[in-house]
Amino acid sequence: MPELPDVEGFRKVLESCAKGRVVRRVDVRDTGVLHGVSARRLRDALEGRRFTGTERHGKWLLARTGGPTLMLHFGMTGRLVCARPDDAVEAHDRVLFTVSGERQLRYRDQRKLQGLWLPDDDFEVARMLDRQGPDAMAVERADFEAALSSRRGSVKTVLTDQTVLAGLGNLLADEVLWRARLRPGSRAGDLTEADRRRLYTQMRRTLRSAVAAGCVPPRDSWLTGHRDDPAPTCPRCGDPLRRTRMAGRSTVWCPRCQPDGS
DNA sequence: CTGGGTGTTATGAG
């Protein structure tokens, strides 16, 4: 599930559920999601502190506390949920943060591919993010275009490479390329100026609506609405969609709307 | 039982 729009949704959950509230209790139900921090230290560091503010970079979510910073990554199946402390705990609720005001923030994750970190200071935070490219929502057009031109790989691989651009995942990349009418396998460095501008514009539009929806919405009018159809057809031209594999990820595109550039 | 899934990292080859 989680790409930039989902994580932005989780940031809002964190804001409305826990910002300004004191952490009363930290309950680690599965230490498998903790990275570089023990359950005891997570508890000792956070209990009694207040969640003061939130930030997001790409698919990373940061919860500031005035002390150490809680950093969350959601892998493929992670979520952040606001519950009441007495709500039934679900099977994949891995860490529960009970905060003042009868609320409970829950890190829920089925597969545990990522999890929680607790860097001590800004230096450590920066070190954790030092390989991330610019955030896809915030990146300027010139920087976006420069990043693409300097790469020789396929444009889809480049778009989903978090060290180049942070935030786009498999679904978003396919969606944006379909909207920009670019074949996923085109070489990023071979795109024309017009191609790059179109790609940037469509990325912004797509992100704007996906963030508003809190996810990449599986709407009929979007490519994403059809990727799991048994015989998917293009919502724009009606031709059959192709499904291929790039960099180990399933890739859906329309041979007619996304013509071969060369 | 098998393969696939909205992610990341390590590793090896070219």
Add this chain to the structure above:
DNA sequence: GCTCATAACACCCA
């Protein structure tokens, strides 16, 4: 250094 493929992580579902 860059690019690409693969495996691994862990769990559910068809």
